[in-house]
Every structure is written in C-alpha cells, then in structure tokens.
Amino acid sequence: MTDDIREREALExxxxxxxxxxxxxxxxxxLPSALAARLVAQGTAITSAxxxxxxxxxxxTPSPARAWGLAALAAAAGFVLAVALRxxxxxxxxxxxxxxxxxxxxxAAARPLAWEATPDSAARGASGDVVWDxxxxxxxxxxxxxxxxxARRLQYQLWIFDAERDERYPVDGGVFDVPAEGGEVLxxxxxxxxxxxxxxxxxxxxxxxxxxxxxxxxxxxxxxAG
Amino acid sequence: MDLTGSDDATLFAAVAAGDAPAVNACVARFGxxxxxxxxxxxxxPSDAEDATQEIFFDLWRSAARFDASKASGHGFVAVIARxxxxxRARRRQRRPELVSWPExxxxxxxxxxxxxxxxxxxxxxxxxxxxxxxxRRMLELALLDxxxxxxxxxxxxxxxxxxxxxIRRGLERAKRLVGAQxxxxxx
Numbered sequence: 001m002t003d004d005i006r007e008r009e010a011l012e013x014x015x016x017x018x019x020x021x022x023x024x025x026x027x028x029x030x031l032p033s034a035l036a037a038r039l040v041a042q043g044t045a046i047t048s049a050x051x052x053x054x055x056x057x058x059x060x061t062p063s064p065a066r067a068w069g070l071a072a073l074a075a076a077a078g079f080v081l082a083v084a085l086r087x088x089x090x091x092x093x094x095x096x097x098x099x100x101x102x103x104x105x106x107x108a109a110a111r112p113l114a115w116e117a118t119p120d121s122a123a124r125g126a127s128g129d130v131v132w133d134x135x136x137x138x139x140x141x142x143x144x145x146x147x148x149x150x151a152r153r154l155q156y157q158l159w160i161f162d163a164e165r166d167e168r169y170p171v172d173g174g175v176f177d178v179p180a181e182g183g184e185v186l187x188x189x190x191x192x193x194x195x196x197x198x199x200x201x202x203x204x205x206x207x208x209x210x211x212x213x214x215x216x217x218x219x220x221x222x223x224x225a226g
Numbered sequence: 227m228d229l230t231g232s233d234d235a236t237l238f239a240a241v242a243a244g245d246a247p248a249v250n251a252c253v254a255r256f257g258x259x260x261x262x263x264x265x266x267x268x269x270x271p272s273d274a275e276d277a278t279q280e281i282f283f284d285l286w287r288s289a290a291r292f293d294a295s296k297a298s299g300h301g302f303v304a305v306i307a308r309x310x311x312x313x314r315a316r317r318r319q320r321r322p323e324l325v326s327w328p329e330x331x332x333x334x335x336x337x338x339x340x341x342x343x344x345x346x347x348x349x350x351x352x353x354x355x356x357x358x359x360x361x362r363r364m365l366e367l368a369l370l371d372x373x374x375x376x377x378x379x380x381x382x383x384x385x386x387x388x389x390x391x392x393i394r395r396g397l398e399r400a401k402r403l404v405g406a407q408x409x410x411x412x413x
Contacts, residue, residue, distance in 0.1 A: 016305035021350035031257035043249035209290030
C-alpha cells in the first residue's frame with residue numbers, strides 16, 4: 001500500500017472518528033423498529049452466507065458409501081441414546097463427509113475442471129479441481145498445495161466468470177481459508193447470485209472478508225471450462 | 227451468546243463469522259449512528275431508510291476488516307456510512323466538497339505508517355474541544371450534515387471564501403492536534 005493510499009485511508013478514519021463524535025454530541029435518533037428488524041434479517045442472511053466457507057481437510061476423501069455408512073452408524077448410536085435419554089433429534093454426517101458427498105454427487109452430472117496455478121508465490125505447486133453443476137447451482141473446490149493464509153491479513157476468494165454476464169463483473173463465489181496444516185482442502189462454492197454459464201473460475205487473494213470488486217492483483221488459481 | 231456488552235472487536239469478529247446474535251447486537255449498537263447520519267444527509271425518510279440498508283450491507287461485508295488499533299467501532303461505522311452517503315449524494319447531483327478531503331490537506335509523513343499511528347492516537351473529543359466555534363460549526367455542517375461549501379455559506383450567511391478558509395483552518399487545526407497526540411501518546 002502506498003503512503004498516499006495509507007494517508008488517505010487514515011484521513012477517512014479520522015473523519016469517521018470526528019463524525020461519530022459529533023453525532024454523539026448532537027444526539028442520535030433511535031432506529032425505527034421496523035427498519036431494525038429488516039436490517040437484522042438481511043444481516044443474518046448476508047453474514048451467514050459471507051462467512052468463510054468451512055474448509056475440510058479429510059485425510060482421504062470418503063466415498064459416499066463410507067460417508068453415509070458412518071452417518072448410519074452415528075444415526076444408530078443417536079437412536080439408542082435417544083431412546084434412553086430424550087426425544088430423538090436428527091444426526092447429520094460430519095461436515096467433511098457432507099462436502100465430499102456433495103462433490104461426488106456433482107461429479108455424476110458435471111466434469112471437474114483442473115486448477116492451473118499461476119506464478120504467484122502462494123500458488124507454487126498448487127493443484128486440484130473445481131466441479132460446478134449449473135443446474136443445481138452448486139459446486140465444490142478441491143485444492144492441494146495452496147499456501148495457508150492468515151485470515152486476519154488476507155483470505156482467498158473465488159470468482160466465477162459467467163458467459164451470460166459482463167466479464168468485468170464475475171460472480172463472487174465466496175471467501176475461504178487454507179488452514180496451517182495444509183493438505184487437501186474441499187471448499188463448497190457459495191455463489192452470491194445465479195450463474196448462467198460458468199466459463200472460468202479464478203481464486204484471488206483479497207483482504208479479510210473479501211471484496212465486492214477484485215483488483216485482480218493476486219490471482220492464484222484458474223480453471224477454464226472447455 | 228449475548229454480545230450486548232461485548233467490545234467492538236469481539237462483536238465485529240462474531241458478525242464476520244456469521245453469528246446471528248452478533249448481527250442483532252450490531253444493529254442495536256450502531257443503528258442509531260447510521261440512522262442519524264442518514265437522516266441528516268438524505269432528503270426524506272424513505273431515502274434515509276434505503277441509505278441505512280446500503281450502509282449496513284457494506285458493514286456486513288466489511289466487519290472482518292475492523293481493527294481496534296486503528297479505529298473505534300463507531301468511527302469504523304461512520305467511515306462506511308460516509309462513503310455510502312457520499313456516493314448517494316453524488317448520484318443526486320450533489321457534490322459535497324468536504325467528503326473528499328482537500329488535496330492540500332495532507333498529513334505530514336511520520337515514519338512508516340503516519341496515518342495509522344495518527345489515527346490510533348486520535349481522541350476525537352479532544353480534537354473537537356480545541357477547535358474554535360466557527361471551525362467546529364463548519365465541520366459539523368460538512369461532516370455531520372454533508373453540506374457543500376455553497377450550502378454552508380447560504381445557511382450561515384457567510385461568504386463562501388470565508389467558509390472555505392474556516393473549514394481549511396479547522397482541518398489544519400485538527401491535523402496539528404492529531405499530530406501532537408501522536409507525539410504524546412504513541413511515539
């Protein structure tokens with residue numbers, strides 16, 4: 001970041017502090033309750049969708065049969081406990097099994113696209129693929145060898161280039177982290193808006209929380225359709 | 227988890243993690259600030275409601291970037307609110323002259339990260355207390371109400387050249403005070 005940008009941001013923050021103080025001294029109006037309710041509803045939906053995707057690092061990707069076999073065992077154990085202790089509650093398979101099962105189910109209808117690592121230092125030796133099913137509007141990235149990130153400083157963000165949209169504005173596919181232990185990670189795709197025809201997937205390095213429009217300064221992975 | 231009394235950093239981190247109670251607490255804590263600014267900047271309540279929703283949309287997306295060493299929670303939210311309100315004002319063909327800080331209003335370089343250090347030490351109350359009443363009034367109209375130089379001149383019955391010089395001097399005064407606080411509190 002240049003000194004000019006840093007100083008400008010610092011001045012913006014200074015203006016923010018002064019503005020907040022002036023507003024406090026002038027007396028603040030309570031938020032209308034109906035508007036507050038709308039903000040909470042919208043905020044809950046947006047933040048839950050924007051939260052970093054849960055990245056799973058299975059030692060080996062469980063097959064659907066194995067995953068759901070585990071789920072069945074868990075369900076059976078849950079049933080025994082439920083009978084003994086309290087009314088039954090649904091028992092879900094672990095997140096890794098769910099994402100792996102989702103990927104397997106997507107592979108039945110869509111072809112995986114191999115990641116191509118860019119020369120960026122974070123991508124050295126990275127590989128994997130992304131599978132996307134436009135009908136289901138669901139996808140899963142499988143990534144190996146991408147550098148672990150410090151989520152306080154930066155995060156990875158997926159972009160989906162849609163042939164039916166202006167290429168300057170790819171669809172935000174969600175932010176995610178690569179844990180320090182590395183290994184293979186599976187990341188569910190979280191497209192913010194419907195994707196018509198995905199032709200290119202790109203992973204960029206962005207500030208924490210991701211961005212609305214990427215400057216595309218650090219592109220680490222690319223996967224092209226066709 | 228009850229986040230009503232949590233510090234701002236904890237609250238924003240929880241929002242960024244998609245915690246629903248944190249969203250509720252965030253609206254309760256910062257809603258009055260956002261709404262008050264929107265009401266002052268926007269021509270009518272309907273427009274203010276739209277602006278408030280846009281500001282909170284930006285806030286949800288930006289929560290992970292909050293850094294308590296650089297800004298207070300209310301200051302952080304005010305920055306986001308001002309950016310959005312400026313955008314909306316520009317769309318209405320108004321061009322507030324203060325929102326983009328004047329080119330000549332620079333912060334003197336102070337080592338590696340002058341702006342960040344200055345901001346960390348900024349005591350907004352202290353800065354405001356040391357402004358002259360005219361300087362403070364001009365800053366209020368510009369920062370709080372989003373008035374242009376021309377509007378401030380009309381509202382205060384002051385020649386526009388005087389308005390500009392008051393604002394300029396007020397900003398320079400603030401700059402010096404911020405710089406002095408850096409020397410006292412952070413260096």
